[in-house]
Amino acid sequence: STPPLELTLVVAATARDMGIGANGGLPWTGLRKEMAYFARVTKRGDGNAVIMGRKTWDSIPPKFRPLRGRLNIVISRSFVPGLPKDPAGGPDASHVEASSLETALEYLRQRRKAAGTPGSGRVFVIGGAQIYAAALGLADARRVLLTRIMSDFSCDTFFPLALGSPTNAAAEAMADAPKWVQRSRAEHAAWIGEEVPEDVQTDNGTEYEFQMWERVD
Ligand code: NDP
Known part of the structure; x- marks a missing residue:
């Protein structure tokens, strides 16, 4: 049966300041195991x-998009307003174009009436900063799969929510702010459907760890 439409954000961000991007691309290169984790999950x-978002779509090399085995939905203000249309050849063939996150979710709600069709499974918001911000403004955003990058990189784009970093204390002090808690490794593993390594990972000299955070309000 079709699960409820809830959003899971997937992001890799620096521990120091939640940096996610630089010059339209990723701040780091060669995180091969991290990218494989993203693809599997x-x-x-x-x-x-x-x-x-449209800028994240543009940042993916054309030969790797749409991301295989997943219904890709791209958001741009330049796309036709209203309920998105299936692409020619069906939703598996290319990407769906939506003029807002809200119309993207409306499209998915329609598709979810038929179990097993593209768009009826889990829904991941994969960036960038603008689309994360739009998603975090909706009550449907329940979970963040965070790859916490320990090494520091110079960034010009940042995840708009401080998870486990010092600035989070100020946000948590606001009575109406949503509360985010880090889940245990066992809970994380159960949700993603694979073991989560306990130790710090290293790819290409960059250290990181996999975390899962959930909204508890
Ligand atoms: P986004 O990928 O969020 O795309 C922004 C574009 O999305 C806008 O220019 C606009 O498209 C469209 N858009 C944004 N808000 C809305 C809205 N409310 N309604 C309709 N359309 C909207 O761009 P960012 O610059 O925020 O992020 C890109 C950066 O993030 C890159 O450096 C990328 O590499 C990085 N990144 C990092 C990730 C990580 O995990 N570390 C993951 C994903 C991206 P238009 O201009 O066409 O109207």
């Missing part, structure tokens, strides 16, 4: 969707 199960 967003593909696992049937009919998953990935939602991204």
